[in-house]
Amino acid sequence: MNLGNVFAYLFQMVIGRVLSPDDFGAFNALNSLAIVISAPMAVLPLVFSRYTVQLSADGLGQVKTLLIDSFRILSLLAVGIFALGLIALPLLKDYLHLQESTPIIIMLTQLLLSLFVPVLLGTLQGLQRFVFFGIGSSGTAFLRLIGAILFVYVLGWGVNGGLLASVFATFGAMLICIMGLKDIWQQERQLLPVGLYREMGKYALPVLIFTSMMMVLGNLDIVLVRHYCSREEAGLYATAAILGRIALFLPGVLLVVLFPEAAKAKDENNEDQRILWLSIAMTALLGGGFALICYLWPVELTVLLFGTKYQAAAPLLQTISLAMALLAVANVIFVYSLAHHKFIFLFPLVGGVITMLSLVFVYHDSAMTIANILLGAIMGILVITLGLKTVKIL
Numbered sequence: 001m002n003l004g005n006v007f008a009y010l011f012q013m014v015i016g017r018v019l020s021p022d023d024f025g026a027f028n029a030l031n032s033l034a035i036v037i038s039a040p041m042a043v044l045p046l047v048f049s050r051y052t053v054q055l056s057a058d059g060l061g062q063v064k065t066l067l068i069d070s071f072r073i074l075s076l077l078a079v080g081i082f083a084l085g086l087i088a089l090p091l092l093k094d095y096l097h098l099q100e101s102t103p104i105i106i107m108l109t110q111l112l113l114s115l116f117v118p119v120l121l122g123t124l125q126g127l128q129r130f131v132f133f134g135i136g137s138s139g140t141a142f143l144r145l146i147g148a149i150l151f152v153y154v155l156g157w158g159v160n161g162g163l164l165a166s167v168f169a170t171f172g173a174m175l176i177c178i179m180g181l182k183d184i185w186q187q188e189r190q191l192l193p194v195g196l197y198r199e200m201g202k203y204a205l206p207v208l209i210f211t212s213m214m215m216v217l218g219n220l221d222i223v224l225v226r227h228y229c230s231r232e233e234a235g236l237y238a239t240a241a242i243l244g245r246i247a248l249f250l251p252g253v254l255l256v257v258l259f260p261e262a263a264k265a266k267d268e269n270n271e272d273q274r275i276l277w278l279s280i281a282m283t284a285l286l287g288g289g290f291a292l293i294c295y296l297w298p299v300e301l302t303v304l305l306f307g308t309k310y311q312a313a314a315p316l317l318q319t320i321s322l323a324m325a326l327l328a329v330a331n332v333i334f335v336y337s338l339a340h341h342k343f344i345f346l347f348p349l350v351g352g353v354i355t356m357l358s359l360v361f362v363y364h365d366s367a368m369t370i371a372n373i374l375l376g377a378i379m380g381i382l383v384i385t386l387g388l389k390t391v392k393i394l
Helices: 002-018 021-037 039-058 061-087 089-095 102-114 117-126 130-154 158-180 196-228 231-244 251-267 274-296 298-306 308-339 346-362 367-390
Strands: none
Touching (some): 002 021, 002 130, 002 158, 002 231, 002 298, 021 039, 021 158, 021 231, 039 061, 039 117, 039 196, 039 308, 061 089, 061 102, 089 102, 102 117, 102 158, 117 158, 130 158, 196 231, 196 308, 196 346, 196 367, 231 298, 231 308, 251 274, 274 308, 298 308, 308 367
16 A cells, blocks of 8 residues: 555656646645545545454355445445536635636546446445455556656646546446456345444444545545635645645555454454554554654755755655654544544544634635644644543544
8 A cells, every 4th residue: 555655756756847836836726626526525435344344254145245235325426426527626626726627527427437436445445355455555656657747747648637537537446346346246245234334324423524534634625725815826845745744644544454353343342552552653663753754854865756846845854754744643643543433533523624614715825824823723622632532532
């Protein structure tokens, strides 16, 4: 999976070196907007992982039924989202200061395909098929890199080429995941337990709130900077944000193992929390280590990966990488609590996001101001979350 992260950042390097800062900011604003719009779908990996663990104990026939039913529902949802996107096309163009509609249409197409991948990945995770899970995740990034080289570097299609690379990669990821579940498709369908969907829906609501808030903290700042600041500044901020998020994504692979293990421990009434504190320590080491590198050598790192035209993003990188490292630590507690059906952490998380958005609405004179607000909000979320965990409320 971390190999996939490497491919993801190589993709950004190809895009960033070919595009101007203005176009690079536009591309990442659209990319981040797609992630924020699809935030409700981010609930699916955790929900499907959690209930695949439960259903697979009685065989794989029920897992097949769950997958087929879900795909039917998502197909209808995809049509609805695309229609709404076309209706909102003029508003999106104006908000992001875009001259053409084509990038938004391509973004919507990629968004529709991406609805199905979380279900497949969540099923692979719940079955603990981490090899195919990793191949599916890293394969997405690898195919997107290949697409960027072809569509952007060779053909010179600019922002549209970068977005088409994502469409190409998402479709490839679907095929990889389907292959990883090929034995599921050969099973006889079995009836699902009575009340399963009601139980899944009840569990999905707090998970939806969690994933939406994490999507906002990890992506919406790029969109806000694109809206409030100059195009040049938005491009620099996007560069810093992309690099800074390594502090969040690098240790994030630990959660892939933590969640199903914690869910299994809950089902077995095992209250041993060693895996939690081990994950926190490793996350702090990995994420904090990268943030330290960004703090010590921000200019060198930015120029090395994106070129001299982005070196002014160095101060932003210092702030954003620290914010993402702190968010990574908090995220470990969030995921562990979700696996144990404890949702008190949502109060500081939602409160922190509301505080951030409110402050940005009032104070947005520069990209650095927005970065500092993001850092302050995440620090507050982490402190309160650690306090709740210390007094054993979580």
